[in-house]
Amino acid sequence: MRSLPIPNLPVIDLSKENLNPGTGSWLSTCRNVTQALEEYGCFVAVYDGVALELHDEVFSAVEKLFDLPLEIKKKNTSEKPYFGYVGRHQPFIPPLYEGLGIDCANTLEGTQNFSNIMWPQGNDSFCKTVLSYTKQVSELEQTVKQMVFESYGVEKYYESLNEKSTYLLRMMKYRGPEKNENNVGCESHTDKSFITILHQNEVNGLEIKAKDGSWIGFDDPTPSSFIVMAGDAFLAWSNGRIHSAVHRVVMNGGSKARYSVGVFTYNEGIIHVPEELADDEYPLQFKSFDHFGLLHYYATEEGSKADSTAKGYCAISNP
Numbered sequence: 505m506r507s508l509p510i511p512n513l514p515v516i517d518l519s520k521e522n523l524n525p526g527t528g529s530w531l532s533t534c535r536n537v538t539q540a541l542e543e544y545g546c547f548v549a550v551y552d553g554v555a556l557e558l559h560d561e562v563f564s565a566v567e568k569l570f571d572l573p574l575e576i577k578k579k580n581t582s583e584k585p586y587f588g589y590v591g592r593h594q595p596f597i598p599p600l601y602e603g604l605g606i607d608c609a610n611t612l613e614g615t616q617n618f619s620n621i622m623w624p625q626g627n628d629s630f631c632k633t634v635l636s637y638t639k640q641v642s643e644l645e646q647t648v649k650q651m652v653f654e655s656y657g658v659e660k661y662y663e664s665l666n667e668k669s670t671y672l673l674r675m676m677k678y679r680g681p682e683k684n685e686n687n688v689g690c691e692s693h694t695d696k697s698f699i700t701i702l703h704q705n706e707v708n709g710l711e712i713k714a715k716d717g718s719w720i721g722f723d724d725p726t727p728s729s730f731i732v733m734a735g736d737a738f739l740a741w742s743n744g745r746i747h748s749a750v751h752r753v754v755m756n757g758g759s760k761a762r763y764s765v766g767v768f769t770y771n772e773g774i775i776h777v778p779e780e781l782a783d784d785e786y787p788l789q790f791k792s793f794d795h796f797g798l799l800h801y802y803a804t805e806e807g808s809k810a811d812s813t814a815k816g817y818c819a820i821s822n823p
């Protein structure tokens with residue numbers, strides 16, 4: 505019997521040298537990026553902005569970070585939900601999971617605030633590594649945003665939104681499950697960010713739910729492959745055109761730990777749906793909204809139960 509082909513995520517080459525605005529390859533890549541985000545809510549970007557050496561430094565720094573004692577990691581706290589330490593001994597969190605977050609990780613101040621808490625004696629090399637990593641990945645994020653804005657003919661709004669962007673770097677560790685232990689590392693969810701860019705070590709586990717309900721595994725990571733994923737804020741901004749994909753982490757392999765890092769974009773202030781993205785055929789579905797308000801809403805009981813965070817928080821209700 506012939507087996508069905510395993511569905512794959514779209515793969516798009518976003519290497520810097522191929523991306524010159526205005527060229528034919530830029531325009532076709534804009535279309536591919538937008539289509540992938542509309543259909544799958546994500547794609548695999550092949551990106552050469554993070555050198556192999558920096559990639560290795562990041563994952564080795566992250567491993568060392570998780571080796572710190574739990575009492576120290578728990579000092580990573582934040583007013584913003586899910587920005588600080590999340591993990592062991594917390595209710596509703598899979599026991600395999602631990603995560604730490606650095607707010608404003610594209611600034612020296614952000615990385616130093618974090619590292620001074622983890623290592624009161626200082627850790628300049630950690631700061632330098634995560635700062636250059638976040639800066640490089642934020643360039644990829646900006647390219648993707650610019651491409652989508654251009655595809656929709658609303659590039660005039662790009663700069664003002666981009667100026668309000670802040671970058672959260674979240675580092676995740678998933679230990680391998682023990683015998684007979686549940687293998688879910690991270691429950692199904694959509695991200696609350698505008699865009700998330702994920703990068704992982706060689707241990708697989710990320711699965712993305714396609715629109716037909718099937719799960720697509722990301723099984724072929726390389727140091728230059730990044731998962732670019734749209735969050736609920738991007739969906740609302742696009743008046744529902746961009747899809748925010750449900751995804752989860754399932755640890756099917758052996759005992760080796762999975763490490764991943766995600767750069768999550770949030771925007772300060774109010775996000776407006778461009779008026780060009782609503783018309784008679786496509787009526788306005790979302791009100792202007794406060795991005796961090798959306799995140800806080802998700803942390804409420806009502807918000808955590810909503811089928812769609814974006815709809816629950818800022819949909820225009822039909823009479």
Ligand SMILES: O=C(O)CCC(=O)C(=O)O
Nearest residue numbers: 676695702710753764766
């Ligand atoms: O570890 C991963 O690859 C995914 C993590 C994730 O989905 C999240 O932190 O929102």
Ligand SMILES: [Fe+2]
Nearest residue numbers: 693694695751
């Ligand atoms: Fe996620």
